[in-house]
Amino acid sequence: MxxxxxxxxxxxxxxxxxxxxxxxxxxxxxxxxxxxxxxxxxxxxxxxxxxxxxxxxxxxxxxxxxxxxxxxxxxxxxxxxSLPADECIRFIDWLRENDIPWAVSPENEKLCVTSDKNYLPLAPENYFPVLWDPRYDSHALDHLYKVYFRCAVGEEASMQSGSLPLVRYNPDVVFVEPxxxxxxxxxxxxxxxxxxxxxxxxxxxxxxxxxxxxxxxxxxxxxxxxxxxxxxxxxxxxxxxxxxxxxxxxxxxx
Structure with a gap:
C-alpha cells in the first residue's frame, strides 16, 4: 500500500x-x-x-x-x-460604534484581549482566558489571528464584516476565522x-x-x-x- x-x-x-x-x-x-x-x-x-x-x-x-x-x-x-489587519480594525471600529462586544487574539497564544468589558460574560468558558484592558488600542495592530464578537443566530448578515470570513462558535459568539x-x-x-x-x-x-x-x-x-x-x-x-x-x-x- x-x-x-x-x-x-x-x-x-x-x-x-x-x-x-x-x-x-x-x-x-x-x-x-x-x-x-x-x-x-x-x-x-x-x-x-x-x-x-x-x-x-x-x-x-x-x-x-x-x-x-x-x-x-x-x-x-x-x-x-495574519488576518487582514486593516479590515479587521475597520470592523472592530464598527462593532464599537454599535456597542457590540468584541475581543481579539493578536498573537499566537491562547489569550483574548479586549477593551470592552461587556465581552467578559460572553467569553466561552472552555475557550481562551480574556484579558480586559480599557486602554487597549486595536488601531495599533499590524497582525492578528482571531476576532470574536457578540452575534445572535440569524444576525450575521447585519454585521458589517465585509469580506472577512465568519464562523459561528456558539449561539452568542461568532469568530472571524479563515x-x-x-x-x-x-x-x-x-x-x-x-x-x-x-x-x-x-x-x-x-x-x-x-x-x-x-x-x-x-x-x-x-x-x-x-x-x-x-x-x-x-x-x-x-x-x-x-x-x-x-x-x-x-x-x-x-
Missing part, C-alpha cells in the same frame, strides 16, 4: 464535541496508522497554539491550523498568515509532491466543506452535518462510536 497522508479535523472528528478528548479506539487507530508509515496531521480552524496543545497530547507533529492559514511540519511553524483548510493541505501536498489519490481528509462540520470535493478521498463522520455527508466519498460512524477506527479498517489502512 502506498503511503497515505491523513488530515483530521479536531472537534467532532478526532474528539467528541469540543472536549478535545479522543476515544480510545481513535488513539489506537492513529498509533497503527503511524506504525504503518502513514503521515498524520491535524486540519483545524483553531489557532496554531491551541491546535498544538491537542497535537502534543496525541502525538501529532504536523498541523494545518488557523483555517488553513498556518502550516506546522515536524513541530516547526513553516508559515502563519475557512480554507484546503489551502494549508495544498501547501503540504506541494512540499511532498503528494498525488491527490494519496490524501485522505476526515471532517464533520461546515468548515470542513472546503476539504471535500478537492480530488482527495473524503470521509465524513456519522455525526457530520448533512451538507458534508452529501459530498463525502465515504460516511463512517460517529466519532464516539469508533468512527475513525471503522473507516480505517474499512479501507484496509490498519
Amino acid at each position: 502506498s503511503r497515505k497522508y491523513f488530515f483530521f479535523d479536531i472537534d467532532g472528528t478526532l474528539s467528541t464535541g469540543l472536549t478535545t478528548m479522543m476515544p480510545d479506539s481513535a488513539v489506537k487507530c492513529l498509533d497503527l496508522l503511524r506504525q504503518a508509515g502513514h503521515f498524520t496531521a491535524i486540519a483545524t480552524g483553531r489557532l496554531q497554539a491551541s491546535a498544538k496543545t491537542v497535537a502534543d497530547r496525541y502525538g501529532f507533529t504536523n498541523i494545518v491550523a488557523d483555517g488553513g492559514w498556518s502550516v506546522t511540519i515536524d513541530g516547526k511553524i513553516l508559515e502563519m498568515q 475557512k480554507e483548510k484546503q489551502r494549508g493541505i495544498r501547501r503540504v501536498q506541494e512540499m511532498y509532491g503528494i498525488p491527490d489519490e494519496d490524501i485522505v481528509v476526515f471532517g464533520d462540520g461546515m468548515n470542513d466543506l472546503c476539504m471535500f470535493g478537492q480530488g482527495w478521498l473524503s470521509v465524513a463522520m456519522g455525526n457530520a452535518r448533512p451538507e458534508l455527508k452529501e459530498i463525502a466519498d465515504y460516511i463512517t460512524t460517529d466519532v464516539d462510536k469508533d468512527g475513525l477506527w471503522n473507516a480505517c479498517r474499512h479501507f484496509g489502512w490498519i
